[in-house]
Ligand SMILES: Nc1ncnc2c1ncn2[C@@H]1O[C@H](COP(=O)(O)OP(=O)(O)OP(=O)(O)O)[C@@H](O)[C@H]1O
């Protein structure tokens with residue numbers, strides 16, 4: 305965050321175009337490098353969510369799987385919010401419990 | 406074939422980012438330090454290197470005639486009058502688009518390696534046959550890009566292909582850097598581009614009107630002795646390529662007026 309960024313926020317001006325360029329490039333390059341079609345990525349996202357949902361209760365709506373890239377290494381990053389019990393404990397499913405719903 | 410010859414591909418993916426200008430200026434700058442330098446115009450469909458070097462009227466033969474043995478290599482090489490350590494070899498002429506194969510390129514580069522310390526190959530834009538031929542004959546590469554999204558994206562694609570082809574080292578030259586735009590955060594910074602592409606930076610070249618003036622004249626900046634911003638950048642690149650440690654020009658420190666100082670203040674990272 306720079307002085308200019310703060311000034312832009314205060315004046316509700318647009319984000320600087322260099323920042324936008326950087327963010328757009330990082331995203332597009334992660335996809336270019338992985339060479340995965342959006343369909344395949346989406347399929348993978350669904351299956352990963354299903355597997356994880358077998359073990360812990362997750363918020364399917366909030367779950368996101370994305371590609372990120374740094375130093376020419378591409379990582380598959382899954383962000384899967386786990387539902388908690390009122391006690392704060394994680395909701396672990398019994399093995400064999402059906403995974404639908 | 407001499408194993409010490411540095412065979413360097415100058416490529417970019419995207420067209421018009423400054424490959425030929427870099428090849429011409431770097432070729433002259435290297436030759437001026439006393440090393441025997443050949444510049445090979447692999448972009449023979451749209452050849453331009455002769456024009457930037459002011460040698461367009463002196464081309465008689467090309468690499469094709471050499472390979473067909475209808476002339477000798479030294480007949481096809483165009484020696485630069487003001488800088489005799491530099492010679493230009495056009496790979497072919499625009500009429501023979503289909504002619505060149507990776508094997509031809511390798512043969513011609515191997516002949517050049519016997520006589521020169523540096524061979525700079527000016528690569529055509531794109532990632533198709535012209536690029537593949539040139540890669541097949543190269544050992545190392547300089548990827549030229551501009552601080553713009555499309556040029557950086559294409560550079561990334563090229564870097565991937567160079568890596569799969571075992572080209573090493575691959576270094577970056579960031580061309581047409583505009584300090585004022587970087588300061589107002591309307592242009593990707595040098596760090597942004599090197600971070601994104603994860604390549605070592607061989608150098609940056611500032612945007613400079615003198616580049617156009619020098620192409621008009623057919624006298625590269627590194628030959629004319631003009632002390633312009635881009636001229637300094639090109640000489641620094643030549644020195645670094647030869648292993649000298651030359652500090653990078655800091656675009657943020659270009660310009661010393663009140664406005665420049667204010668821009669710098671606005672750019673300071675506070676958290
Ligand atoms: N640092 C610079 N400052 C100003 N203008 C520049 C700079 N570098 C290159 N140019 C201009 O950009 C244009 C393209 O340069 P050049 O022909 O070297 O690119 P190229 O990558 O070889 O293009 P192509 O892909 O068509 O072969 C030219 O008009 C040149 O004068």
Ligand SMILES: [Mg+2]
Pocket residue numbers: 424425426448453527
């Ligand atoms: Mg060119």
